[in-house]
Amino acid sequence: MPRTVPLPVGMVAVVGLLLCAGCTDDAAESSPEDLAPRLSAARGVLDAAESLQFRLATEALPDGTEGLIEADGVGNHAPAFDGTVTVVAAGLGQVDAELVSVRGEVVAKIGFVREFTPIDPADYGAPDPAAMVSADGGVSSWLTATTALQAGDESRDGELILTTVSGTLPGTVVQSLIPSADEAADFDARYRLTDDDVLRDAQITGPFYAGVDDVTYDLAVSASDDPVEISLP
Numbered sequence: 001m002p003r004t005v006p007l008p009v010g011m012v013a014v015v016g017l018l019l020c021a022g023c024t025d026d027a028a029e030s031s032p033e034d035l036a037p038r039l040s041a042a043r044g045v046l047d048a049a050e051s052l053q054f055r056l057a058t059e060a061l062p063d064g065t066e067g068l069i070e071a072d073g074v075g076n077h078a079p080a081f082d083g084t085v086t087v088v089a090a091g092l093g094q095v096d097a098e099l100v101s102v103r104g105e106v107v108a109k110i111g112f113v114r115e116f117t118p119i120d121p122a123d124y125g126a127p128d129p130a131a132m133v134s135a136d137g138g139v140s141s142w143l144t145a146t147t148a149l150q151a152g153d154e155s156r157d158g159e160l161i162l163t164t165v166s167g168t169l170p171g172t173v174v175q176s177l178i179p180s181a182d183e184a185a186d187f188d189a190r191y192r193l194t195d196d197d198v199l200r201d202a203q204i205t206g207p208f209y210a211g212v213d214d215v216t217y218d219l220a221v222s223a224s225d226d227p228v229e230i231s232l233p
Contacts, residue, residue: 039145054081056068058217068126099129100116104130125180164190171183175184188205202220
């Protein structure tokens, strides 16, 4: 029978290096040192945009909860927002409204009302959507405020290969935009980035509303070089 001849120690090392030459260092790819700059770059894309297409939504709120179901529209860094919102409000149930917000002034056309009237979104348990598209403390700030970063599996969206980055978002950061959120809690954040470090979408889960189960909001925000003019009607 053939006799096995052991390789010299030096040759073993060379063979090992050759076999691993194409290996990927998964631990290095998953390190916060690599992921934090990618999230920062993704924030930079949003903050430099002339306009943003924005949608924040959840499938449903827990029974008895007042708050935001969906905000969907276009915004700029004035900050300003023009779009539609759906909320659950006390005594009104689910309410759909056209909404325009410019630098803290908010008007809405609610239900069958034909005219835009000034409102305070907090009266409906909802945030001001314009604040969310601001480059100063808007949802883009969530990307750089997220800690304990971990890389997840890659996924595909059409021809795009997306990297998942998960982490912990402090409640103080969430509460600054969504007042009903528990500022003392941690929220779970999951982002999907393209190879060019552009945010594709995100999910934020946590105690957005007191006394009920955690709620998950899906976030989609995309940058455009085309400016939009938004003014109060």
